Amino acid sequence: MRRYFRCFLFGFFLIFIAVPTFSSPFSGAGTILHDVRPGKGITRVTWLSEWSSPLEGTPADTRVFIADSGKPGATVFIAGGTHANEIAGILSAVLLIENAVPSAGRLIVIPDMNMSASTWTESTKVPSWVRIETPNGPRFFKYGARYTDPVHQGAPDPDRYVHPKGGDALEGSEARNLNRVYPGKPDGTLTERLAWALMSLLKQEGVDIAFDLHEAGPESRLANMIVANPKNLDLAALAVINLEMDGIRMKLEPSSDAFHGLSHREWGDGTKAYAFLIETPNPAQSTENGNPVEDPQYPLAGRIATHLASIGAILDAWNMDCPPDKRIEFDALPDWRAVAASGAGAFLNW
Amino acid sequence: MVRKHRFVARVLSVALMAGIGVLQVCAQGTVPPSLQGSFLQPGYITSAGQTSDAAIVKVLANTRLKLGFGYDIAAKPQSIAGAKTLVLVLGASNKGLGAAGLSLEQDIERVKSVIAEAQKNGVRIISMHTGGTARRGEASNQVIELCVPVSDVVVVVEGGNNDGFFTDLCEKAGVPLVEVASISAAGNVLKSLMAQQ
Numbered sequence: 001m002r003r004y005f006r007c008f009l010f011g012f013f014l015i016f017i018a019v020p021t022f023s024s025p026f027s028g029a030g031t032i033l034h035d036v037r038p039g040k041g042i043t044r045v046t047w048l049s050e051w052s053s054p055l056e057g058t059p060a061d062t063r064v065f066i067a068d069s070g071k072p073g074a075t076v077f078i079a080g081g082t083h084a085n086e087i088a089g090i091l092s093a094v095l096l097i098e099n100a101v102p103s104a105g106r107l108i109v110i111p112d113m114n115m116s117a118s119t120w121t122e123s124t125k126v127p128s129w130v131r132i133e134t135p136n137g138p139r140f141f142k143y144g145a146r147y148t149d150p151v152h153q154g155a156p157d158p159d160r161y162v163h164p165k166g167g168d169a170l171e172g173s174e175a176r177n178l179n180r181v182y183p184g185k186p187d188g189t190l191t192e193r194l195a196w197a198l199m200s201l202l203k204q205e206g207v208d209i210a211f212d213l214h215e216a217g218p219e220s221r222l223a224n225m226i227v228a229n230p231k232n233l234d235l236a237a238l239a240v241i242n243l244e245m246d247g248i249r250m251k252l253e254p255s256s257d258a259f260h261g262l263s264h265r266e267w268g269d270g271t272k273a274y275a276f277l278i279e280t281p282n283p284a285q286s287t288e289n290g291n292p293v294e295d296p297q298y299p300l301a302g303r304i305a306t307h308l309a310s311i312g313a314i315l316d317a318w319n320m321d322c323p324p325d326k327r328i329e330f331d332a333l334p335d336w337r338a339v340a341a342s343g344a345g346a347f348l349n350w
Numbered sequence: 351m352v353r354k355h356r357f358v359a360r361v362l363s364v365a366l367m368a369g370i371g372v373l374q375v376c377a378q379g380t381v382p383p384s385l386q387g388s389f390l391q392p393g394y395i396t397s398a399g400q401t402s403d404a405a406i407v408k409v410l411a412n413t414r415l416k417l418g419f420g421y422d423i424a425a426k427p428q429s430i431a432g433a434k435t436l437v438l439v440l441g442a443s444n445k446g447l448g449a450a451g452l453s454l455e456q457d458i459e460r461v462k463s464v465i466a467e468a469q470k471n472g473v474r475i476i477s478m479h480t481g482g483t484a485r486r487g488e489a490s491n492q493v494i495e496l497c498v499p500v501s502d503v504v505v506v507v508e509g510g511n512n513d514g515f516f517t518d519l520c521e522k523a524g525v526p527l528v529e530v531a532s533i534s535a536a537g538n539v540l541k542s543l544m545a546q547q
Binding site for chain 2: 221230233234237238240241244245249251252253254256257258
């Protein structure tokens with residue numbers, strides 16, 4: 001009897017304590033499973049750690065949605081949520097996952113690029129969740145932070161952060177800013193490992209065009225701007241001209257030579273991808289009382305429309321001049337004018 | 351009867367005001383006839399202040415309008431050898447200056463030397479400002495004040511002249527000013543300024 005009891009205790013220890021403690025946690029463990037409902041264009045869903053194993057099981061591992069037409073064409077990458085409080089970028093990426101159906105080429109989307117940043121909110125004045133009404137009821141999206149959660153980072157912030165390639169000494173917390181640490185390191189801090197994993201994806205998948213979707217305070221110089229790696233500045237210039245004809249005024253800047261670690265600079269320099277960063281004005285990023293969704297001057301739907309229109313204009317410019325087997329075409333794409341008019345909810349799946 | 355006259359008078363005055371409005375819109379973006387087709391190829395584009403708007407004007411001129419202009423955002427005097435028209439795109443950009451490894455003062459010296467070369471060789475100058483209010487400010491004003499008086503025509507996109515800065519400078523220097531509503535309209539002006547080949 002005593003023997004059976006010992007066996008029972010050993011089995012209990014093995015099943016409920018030892019195995020969960022010492023085995024690898026699931027990908028993305030400890031973070032939020034965001035509400036993303038893929039549309040019929042999505043052919044595969046995986047995790048970013050597939051491209052860089054040091055990210056596996058960390059709070060920064062994140063889902064990757066792939067829409068492959070199965071036909072030759074360009075590979076386009078889109079990231080939302082590099083800064084998890086820049087909600088228009090996240091919703092734009094989600095709208096693409098839920099609606100886009102490529103007919104030539106391939107679309108790879110990561111809607112919540114920094115999952116660790118999604119887990120916390122920097123200010124009590126901004127919402128933790130954003131509610132979007134759809135024809136079938138509300139859906140909720142996490143309004144997170146700009147930086148990786150310090151608890152997840154695995155290292156204390158330095159007094160000052162200097163990118164390994166040099167440049168200005170920034171606030172120490174910038175070590176947790178994903179858009180300051182590219183190309184990252186496979187054995188670095190959590191934020192550096194995340195950056196490294198994305199660089200690995202861009203290289204291994206042969207990404208041709210890459211977008212990083214951001215927001216800035218409305219008074220910021222960056223608001224309503226496309227930042228382009230110098231090698232693809234002309235493509236962005238053509239897009240700016242075409243956007244203006246559609247009533248969308250975007251400014252244009254090339255990546256700085258001296259400011260390292262930013263996506264548009266390092267993605268473009270370190271891979272073959274044409275790299276772009278798009279910024280829209282988020283009122284909640286300039287004043288503590290700003291509303292990130294229903295501001296009358298800068299409503300969320302309008303900002304999402306700007307992101308989608310800018311992506312569309314750049315892809316149109318790409319298609320004008322690329323080889324025939326490098327076009328990116330879509331059977332379905334969320335129409336930015338309809339998003340501006342009807343709101344994002346009309347384009348969210350149920 | 352009196353009421354009827356009042357009604358007719360009101361209708362006429364509204365029509366007159368609308369007519370004046372239409373005339374003002376028509377006047378906007380109009381190139382003086384004496385300048386139409388008066389600028390010769392080849393043309394060359396550079397910035398004054400390292401604004402990335404120069405890249406937009408280059409794409410507008412070459413990709414959209416097929417004008418085939420030469421381009422260097424940081425052109426030197428020798429760059430414009432053989433050119434008959436110089437397009438200066440106005441606006442100071444700290445990022446652009448940093449990328450070119452130039453201070454604003456150094457870029458102003460560069461632009462002065464390019465202008466001197468153009469004047470020496472009879473190259474006519476078109477100054478363009480397409481960046482709106484974002485490309486105005488103390489640093490941008492310095493390059494604008496340098497370039498406008500030596501220009502044969504100045505083209506400004508809406509917003510850039512909200513404070514009348516270009517209007518004042520052009521009036522003082524006797525330089526024609528063409529204001530347009532958009533960057534693509536600025537392209538149309540540029541095309542109409544160039545002689546047909």
